[in-house]
Amino acid sequence: xxxxxxxxxxxxxxxxxxxxxxxxxxxxxxxxxxxxxxxxxxxxxxxxxxxxxxxxxxxxxxxxxxxxxxxxxxxxxxxxxxxxxxxxxxxxxxxxxxxxxxxxxxxxxxxxxxxxxxxxxxxxxxxxxxxxxxxxxxxxxxxxxxxxxxxxxxxxxxxxx
Numbered sequence: 001x002x003x004x005x006x007x008x009x010x011x012x013x014x015x016x017x018x019x020x021x022x023x024x025x026x027x028x029x030x031x032x033x034x035x036x037x038x039x040x041x042x043x044x045x046x047x048x049x050x051x052x053x054x055x056x057x058x059x060x061x062x063x064x065x066x067x068x069x070x071x072x073x074x075x076x077x078x079x080x081x082x083x084x085x086x087x088x089x090x091x092x093x094x095x096x097x098x099x100x101x102x103x104x105x106x107x108x109x110x111x112x113x114x115x116x117x118x119x120x121x122x123x124x125x126x127x128x129x130x131x132x133x134x135x136x137x138x139x140x141x142x143x144x145x146x147x148x149x150x151x152x153x154x155x156x157x158x159x160x161x
Contacts, residue, residue: 001063001134011115015107017047019115026060026077032113043149066075075103076103076105076106076107076137077099077100077101077102077103077105077106077107078106078107078108078109078142079094079095079096079099079106079107079108079109079156080094080095080109080110080111081088081094081095081108081109081110081111081112081116081130081150081154082094082095082111082112083111083112083113083114084136090114090152091153092112092114092150092152092153093105093154094154094155094156096156097155097156097157098157098158098159099156099157099158099159100158100159100160100161101140101158101159101160101161102161104140104141104160105137105139105140106137106140106158107136107137108128108130108135108136108137108138109130109135110130110131110132110133110134110136111133111153112132113132114132114152115129115130115131115132116129116132116150116151116152116154117129117130117150117151118130118132118138118148118149119148119149119150119151120138120146120147120158121146121147121148122142122144122145122146122147122158122160123142123144123146124140124142126138126139126140126142126146126148138158140158140160142160143160143161144159144160145157145158145159145160146158146159146160
């Protein structure tokens with residue numbers, strides 16, 4: 001790829017590295033659970049434009065699961081669903097595989113070309129539908145640990161305090 005911008009190269013390399021690390025940490029399996037609470041319809045914003053990944057510290061480091069700097073009080077935790085190709089096959093991963101939520105909601109941006117249906121098990125079953133290039137909010141009513149998987153196989157663990 002030819003580019004006149006070193007920023008473009010850094011963003012592409014950073015995105016690829018984070019996606020590959022998340023892919024290795026989460027595996028490439030498919031699966032979906034069923035949930036009973038749909039919180040996604042009201043939280044979706046439609047065709048949001050794709051944005052470059054932020055260089056800011058994330059709530060958790062997706063590659064190692066080690067805690068990074070916590071978000072400021074009141075700041076929503078944000079993750080993205082990214083698409084990678086491995087041996088010509090599509091694989092879907094979250095930008096972080098573990099996050100800690102302190103304000104009872106998680107913002108999920110779907111940066112793939114496929115709609116993603118997120119299903120979570122934990123203290124309460126939750127579901128969230130996020131269209132391609134859209135954003136939704138997953139709202140938690142009970143503290144605890146949630147394991148979530150999309151219908152395309154992306155996995156994330158969410159600790160809610």
